[in-house]
Amino acid sequence: MNIFLVSDEERAAVMDMLPEGVAEEEPVLFCATEEVEGELRTVGILSATMEGNSWYITHIAVEKDMRRKGIGRALVSGLVNMARGSLADEICLEYCLDPNADPAADAFFDALKFTEVQRSNIYSIPVLYVESRLQNLLADIPEGNYKCLKDIPGSLWAQLRQDLTALGEGYTPSPKTPLKNQMLYIDPGDRRRYDGEISSVFLAKNGNVGGCILMSERKQGISVDYVCTLLDDTLEYSGALTGIFWLSYQKILEKYGDNVKLFANTQNVMSERLFLKFAAGKKAVYGVSVEREMAL
Numbered sequence: 001m002n003i004f005l006v007s008d009e010e011r012a013a014v015m016d017m018l019p020e021g022v023a024e025e026e027p028v029l030f031c032a033t034e035e036v037e038g039e040l041r042t043v044g045i046l047s048a049t050m051e052g053n054s055w056y057i058t059h060i061a062v063e064k065d066m067r068r069k070g071i072g073r074a075l076v077s078g079l080v081n082m083a084r085g086s087l088a089d090e091i092c093l094e095y096c097l098d099p100n101a102d103p104a105a106d107a108f109f110d111a112l113k114f115t116e117v118q119r120s121n122i123y124s125i126p127v128l129y130v131e132s133r134l135q136n137l138l139a140d141i142p143e144g145n146y147k148c149l150k151d152i153p154g155s156l157w158a159q160l161r162q163d164l165t166a167l168g169e170g171y172t173p174s175p176k177t178p179l180k181n182q183m184l185y186i187d188p189g190d191r192r193r194y195d196g197e198i199s200s201v202f203l204a205k206n207g208n209v210g211g212c213i214l215m216s217e218r219k220q221g222i223s224v225d226y227v228c229t230l231l232d233d234t235l236e237y238s239g240a241l242t243g244i245f246w247l248s249y250q251k252i253l254e255k256y257g258d259n260v261k262l263f264a265n266t267q268n269v270m271s272e273r274l275f276l277k278f279a280a281g282k283k284a285v286y287g288v289s290v291e292r293e294m295a296l
């Protein structure tokens with residue numbers, strides 16, 4: 001078995017083992033190859049990105065007929081060795097336990113000495129259930145511009161990052177929390193991890209960013225990764241988030257159709273609150289999100 005760091009030129013050869021968008025987005029890919037019946041075959045893949053002083057595993061997969069042979073452990077070991085050389089403090093990951101998930105996931109990460117940080121529910125609803133609830137709330141939307149993330153200039157994204165960092169108590173940067181749950185280590189260029197067409201931003205009359213909802217495409221559907229209001233506390237209840245959510249909802253229907261599902265993780269309290277507000281009684285617990293870390 002060979003474990004190696006995939007070069008940019010070699011990425012196309014392992015694309016079929018990765019979710020859409022990962023190969024373009026993540027800076028590090030480790031690949032495992034094995035000779036099977038005289039033919040060299042790709043049997044495992046791991047992708048990761050560095051956030052602050054932490055490495056974050058975004059995807060790990062081993063072919064079903066090649067599992068329990070140490071390939072997954074070897075892939076993680078390759079990242080650990082590289083992470084130690086980069087002076088990182090830890091490696092983090094998050095995975096979902098659902099009826100279709102591999103039941104061995106917990107045992108695998110236990111064996112690799114990843115410490116469990118927390119577990120939280122993940123809610124799921126079909127996107128069409130949102131519409132009737134939204135229609136009843138649209139009259140309360142405050143005046144201002146509602147734009148897709150892809151339509152705002154980099155200067156406003158930089159302002160958004162600065163405002164999020166300055167939110168204060170309850171949003172203090174912590175190296176123990178992955179970026180996508182906290183949104184505090186973000187650089188302007190990192191907005192590429194979110195789907196710019198369905199992530200939305202509210203611009204107040206003075207041109208400042210008043211709030212945002214950031215979403216990404218996942219295997220199971222559309223993930224509501226982060227929701228916030230920024231100008232003052234009253235915006236949370238003023239309807240600004242309804243407007244942001246409405247724009248995202250329309251773009252989701254245009255891009256993905258009406259069969260897609262929305263997901264929200266309870267690690268983000270406002271995201272969960274907004275999500276359940278629009279669920280109109282159709283909420284369901286899809287699974288459990290498990291967050292783990294390994295100190296280096």
